[in-house]
Amino acid sequence: MADNEGLxxxxxxxxxxxxxxxxxxxxxxxxxxxxxxxxxxxxxxxTRLLVEKAAGGQNLVQRAVVLRPPKHxxxxxxxxxxxxxxxxxxxxxxxxxxxxxxSHVLICIGYAIRFIYASDQSxxxxxxxxxxxxxxxxxxGVWRDRQGLELHLQAKGADKVLLTTSGKGDVxxxxxxxxxxxLTPEDNIVAAASCTTxxxxxxxxxxxxxxxxxxxxxxxxxxxxxxQNLHDNTHSKERRGRSAPLNMVLTETNATKSxxxxxxxxxxxxxxxxxxxxxxxxxxxxxxxxxxxxxxVEVVNDYLRDVSLNSAMTRQIDFTIxxxxxxxxxxxxxxxxxxxxxxxxxxxxxxxxxxxxxxxxGYSCQVVRxxxxxxxxxxxxxxxxxxxxxxxxxxxxxxxxxx
Numbered sequence: 001m002a003d004n005e006g007l008x009x010x011x012x013x014x015x016x017x018x019x020x021x022x023x024x025x026x027x028x029x030x031x032x033x034x035x036x037x038x039x040x041x042x043x044x045x046x047t048r049l050l051v052e053k054a055a056g057g058q059n060l061v062q063r064a065v066v067l068r069p070p071k072h073x074x075x076x077x078x079x080x081x082x083x084x085x086x087x088x089x090x091x092x093x094x095x096x097x098x099x100x101x102x103s104h105v106l107i108c109i110g111y112a113i114r115f116i117y118a119s120d121q122s123x124x125x126x127x128x129x130x131x132x133x134x135x136x137x138x139x140x141g142v143w144r145d146r147q148g149l150e151l152h153l154q155a156k157g158a159d160k161v162l163l164t165t166s167g168k169g170d171v172x173x174x175x176x177x178x179x180x181x182x183l184t185p186e187d188n189i190v191a192a193a194s195c196t197t198x199x200x201x202x203x204x205x206x207x208x209x210x211x212x213x214x215x216x217x218x219x220x221x222x223x224x225x226x227x228q229n230l231h232d233n234t235h236s237k238e239r240r241g242r243s244a245p246l247n248m249v250l251t252e253t254n255a256t257k258s259x260x261x262x263x264x265x266x267x268x269x270x271x272x273x274x275x276x277x278x279x280x281x282x283x284x285x286x287x288x289x290x291x292x293x294x295x296x297v298e299v300v301n302d303y304l305r306d307v308s309l310n311s312a313m314t315r316q317i318d319f320t321i322x323x324x325x326x327x328x329x330x331x332x333x334x335x336x337x338x339x340x341x342x343x344x345x346x347x348x349x350x351x352x353x354x355x356x357x358x359x360x361x362g363y364s365c366q367v368v369r370x371x372x373x374x375x376x377x378x379x380x381x382x383x384x385x386x387x388x389x390x391x392x393x394x395x396x397x398x399x400x401x402x403x
Contacts, residue, residue: 016383032375033131035064038140045364051108063131069117089281126157133159144168149189160188167191175201176369177316192367196220196255199337199357200285202316206307212292218272222283249276282327287353297346304339312386330356334365
């Protein structure tokens with residue numbers, strides 16, 4: 001086996017690993033305390049991921065969960081432990097969970113996570129629990145503008161805030177892998193955008209970098225969420241009051257409105273709608289794009305496959321060649337989106353792409369990646385990958401088998 005420079009496998013590995021061979025200090029960052037504010041679908045998945053990644057201590061370390069005060073704190077703690085341990089969609093927690101009633105702590109695989117009950121996020125003193133310079137991950141969605149999110153920073157021991165939906169006003173929205181190069185150490189309030197935005201932005205960026213997008217339309221076939229009604233009832237938004245498990249619900253999406261802020265070069269070029277459907281998880285974005293020039297299915301798929309393997313967005317864009325996959329096959333997929341290559345349609349300069357995404361777990365992985373960037377946590381990547389923000393190469397990189 002040789003690469004396109006003719007290097008043998010041994011020589012290639014030696015060159016790619018040159019900066020870490022013989023070193024024992026490849027990790028230079030300090031661990032960062034994390035508080036998950038809210039413990040719903042995303043909050044619990046974030047906890048699973050943070051506990052999984054805490055090994056060694058040089059990472060984001062979840063120290064607490066913040067909730068509104070319950071009537072019966074001990075009973076509530078056991079219920080929270082049960083919800084973390086068992087999930088109807090994402091299966092069971094891979095590890096042990098013990099409840100410390102006296103300290104209001106869940107001990108997850110040896111890591112103590114304190115449950116703090118508070119009605120006012122600005123009045124919490126995290127330092128009394130040994131938590132300092134904490135990254136607060138707000139998974140409630142209650143506060144989405146700077147004024148509301150700044151209340152977190154008034155708490156003693158809080159340092160930065162990360163919102164798990166699209167931010168409003170001047171709150172910077174970051175999609176890991178697509179525009180995370182815009183993050184600076186001074187950014188203390190950041191939004192990780194929505195699950196749909198995370199699914200489509202990486203694909204749109206690479207398609208625009210390579211082919212040029214004139215305009216397009218996005219339709220997302222989205223799993224229902226817990227803000228919809230189980231049975232018909234009143235709702236603040238049109239149509240969403242109807243029963244989620246019994247109906248397809250045509251509704252709005254904020255994803256296309258965020259595109260202009262995330263990718264200014266596509267501002268005003270995309271429209272979008274959403275259809276909520278009766279499945280609990282995994283959604284699909286259908287991108288109908290008009291390109292600057294004509295192309296073919298083979299060229300588009302070859303390019304997207306290469307991006308999924310050899311670019312700065314290998315953790316954002318996945319690629320499937322199976323003719324048999326369905327939505328449940330993507331539960332637990334850690335990418336922001338998965339291109340279904342067999343569904344790609346090309347006619348002249350018109351391209352239709354079908355992008356699956358786990359709107360819960362895949363999105364939570366993206367949130368953690370933004371959190372790591374905010375905390376200055378960075379590990380060596382071998383082989384080195386292009387940096388986020390660099391235009392993607394228009395040449396397809398290939399490996400060849402030595403004859």
